[in-house]
Amino acid sequence: MLSQYVERPFVPHTDPSRAPDPEALARIEAVLTGPGAPFAVVRAEHGPLVYANGPRTLREFVETTWAFGDQPFLISGERVVSYGEFFAAASSLARRLTESYGLRPGERAALAMRNHPEWQIAFWAVQLAGLVAVPLNTWWTEGEFGYALDDCEPTVLLVDAEQLPKVADRGRKAGARFVVFHGEGALPAGAEWYADLPEPDPAAAPPEVEIRPEDDATIIYTSGTTGRPKGAVATHLAQAGAALNPRYQAAASALGRGVVPGQGPAPVTLMTFPFFHVAAFTSLYAAMASGGTLVLMPKWDAGEALRLIGRHGVTHYAGVPATALQLLAAAERAGDGLEGLKGLNTGGAAAPPDLVARLTAQHGERIEPRNGYGLTETSGGVLANFGAAYRAYPDSAGTPTPVTEVRIAGPAGEALPDGETGELWLRGQSLVRGYWRDEAATAEAFTGGWFRTGDLAVVRDGRVAVVDRIKDMVIRGGENVYCVEVEAALHDHPEVEDAAVLGVPHPVLGEEVAAVVRVRPGSVVTAEALRAHVGRNLAAFKVPAHVLVTRKPLPRNATGKILKRELRGALQEYGREGEGEVEGKGEGEGEGLRAG
The missing domain is CATH 3.40.50.980 (Rossmann fold)
Known part of the structure; x- marks a missing residue:
């Protein structure tokens, strides 16, 4: 069936300003998801769409990797762990946990x-x-x-x-x-x-x-608007859906290029996401499903990444946009054409639109770009933008997987038509069942089976663009920083009267954490001292890179909420007028971006 389709493939436009043919994209989806197809979809009794075929638990998923035997799975330094060695070690440890x-x-x-x-x-x-x-x-x-x-x-x-x-x-x-x-x-x-x-x-x-498919498989901690971590609980069925999502996207990409999915050697991926990050699971599942290899890095270094790509024949790169930009810059400086690289996959944060433009300028269309959208609550990526579509729509998060339904919701939860901006709601197999032992947070986030992402988005021709965030959060190099948590740490300082934390643009990290702090009369506390205070209580990536100390009241609306939009524009203005002091740690490219 797939080989018959490839006889008339969709050929990407050479002009990146033009969109791929929607009819060809529809044919690709139909051939992959129709009855009897590899990614056939049915609706579960409880509402969401699910894959009709494939594993129902993570145990079923990992047991199939035993068949890859001596193929390399993990490379770390000089050490190579085959699939057979990995599965034997995992089985042995599992017996230790249950029997001993x-x-x-x-x-x-x-x-x-x-x-x-x-x-x-x-x-x-x-x-x-x-x-x-x-x-x-x-x-x-x-x-x-x-x-x-x-x-x-x-x-x-x-x-x-x-x-x-x-x-x-x-x-x-x-x-x-x-x-x-x-x-x-x-x-x-x-x-x-x-x-x-x-x-x-x-x-x-x-x-x-x-x-059983309905049993819990993972609890991955995220933070909510309260700033306290919440454990997002995914069942085995949800994680099994998450494992199939990247396989579907890879198959759709292959058909779009006129290639039968699964042909050719297994991918070799440079894994720069820390394994605890939900974005890592998307790349991990894709590699394991195809017998691919993951090349690991103890910490991020663009020069070392170039060396590993060359030494191990890396075909795919996986990391946050910040590290991808640094990789492209390092390759350009070194005159490295990245000849063996076939795919540049980014996630964990919104990719700046110029990333794909830089990739195309340096390497033409030989390296396929891919980004998307996913959350801890979706168990990884559920929207994907790749290839010619990504080049044509670099601001888009892409299209949903077959088991992911999208709703752009208005104030009352009503579905808005294409072209209107509202809150992005998602429903599908890979979504978590709720938050660990937190019924109130679960009820607030889930409505009738739909997850309320807190992001503002718009849909045009089936493509989703995330335009803003409702939740008060900064995404620094792929890591979520919740402003209220940092504000609480600042308020804990005895000389702080008021504080507001917000994100400011950064050319590599996407965003940096900044704080505007009103100190008490007579205070002599410095911005650096405030940063040090936060660092004693929170992880380094949450510490504000820039702190503005002021004695003026922070702008608030009639209900008392701080007007952070005004503060974003005022940060530079305050500094120019000498109303405060702006201190920070500088650009610090790559700081806090180690792989694990």
């Missing part, structure tokens, strides 16, 4: 480590054991870790030695067990080194546990 520790399906297992191969072994061991994986942000402070651990109450923590000091006290008080990776020496009671465990048996199967 006595853990049962539904119990939580927290993960906190950098992008080591063992992160993937640990995550998939949790899935094979029927536990609920809770990936934690390794950039968090001890206090931030503590809040999440108190909330999810894990019975086991899978951590590297670097993160152990930040979680040890909370874990011990909760009576949790520890498996510690990458280190040596004495450990607290209830902990053991992963390196001391028995060698995995390649012939041994994972433990026999019952896992």
Whole structure:
């Protein structure tokens, strides 16, 4: 069926200002999603669209990767882990968790480590054991870790030695067990080194546990408008849908280029997303489904990325727009044509429109650009913009996957017609079921099965463009920074009378965190001192890069809400008029963008 379609492929326009043929795009979707097709879609009894075929749980998904055997899965430095080695190690650890520790399906297992191969072994061991994986942000402070651990109450923590000091006290008080990776020496009671465990048996199967599609698979923490983290809970069926979404997008891309999906060698992807970030799952699932290889980086460095791309024959790049821009700049400086690269995939933050223009100017149309839209609550990307469509519409987040429905909602939740701006609502297989132990937040975010994203968007000809955010949030290099959380930290300083935190444009990171702080009369506190105060309580990427100290009242409307739009324009004006002092840490390209 697919080969018959390829006899009359859609050929992308050579003029990037022209859109692809809508009829050809409709034919592609029809051939992939019709009855009996690889991505056939049905409507579930409870409402959302779901894939009719494919895995229903993450255990089903990962078990198929065993067939890739000796193909390389993870490359970290000089170390290469094949699919067979990975699956044997994950199965062995899963049996350790169930047989030795006595853990049962539904119990939580927290993960906190950098992008080591063992992160993937640990995550998939949790899935094979029927536990609920809770990936934690390794950039968090001890206090931030503590809040999440108190909330999810894990019975086991899978951590590297670097993160152990930040979680040890909370874990011990909760009576949790520890498996510690990458280190040596004495450990607290209830902990053991992963390196001391028995060698995995390649012939041994994972433990026999019952896992149902409706069972919880992951809890990934995000933050809401209250500034307190919320655990977004995805079922196995939701994560299975998330695993199929990038496969569909890859197939649609291949057909658009006149190629039968699945032909050619497996992709080799340079993975720069930290594994705890939901954007990483989209690239991870795509690689695992095709027997692809992930090349890992301990921290982001554009020059090192160029070296790895050349050494390992990397075909696809995956990272936030900030790192992609730095990669293109480094390649241009080095005269590196990135000859082996076939795809440049960005996510985690809105890509500046000039990214695809720079890519095309430097490399023509040989490297396919791809970006999209996804949230923790959607378990990864659910809108995608790639190839000629991306070049024609660089401001768009793309089109939805077959199991994702889009509504542009008005003030009363009514569906608005194409061309009108409203709140973006989403419904589909990969959406989370709600927030962990937070019925109020769940009820506020979900309406009749629809998730209210808090983003303002518009739909034209099936393409979604996100035009603004309702939620008070800054996305710095792919990391969400919630303004109220930073404002709370500033208000905790005894010399602060009022504070407003907002995002300001940054050419590489997309946005930087800025703060306007009104200090008490007679205060001599400096901007740098305020930054240091925030840094003692919050992760480094949340610390304002620019702080303006003023003695003037902050602008507010009649209801008392700070008018941040005025502050954005006033930041530079205040500095010129000498009404305050603007201090910051400078551009700091790449700071805080390490991969794990």
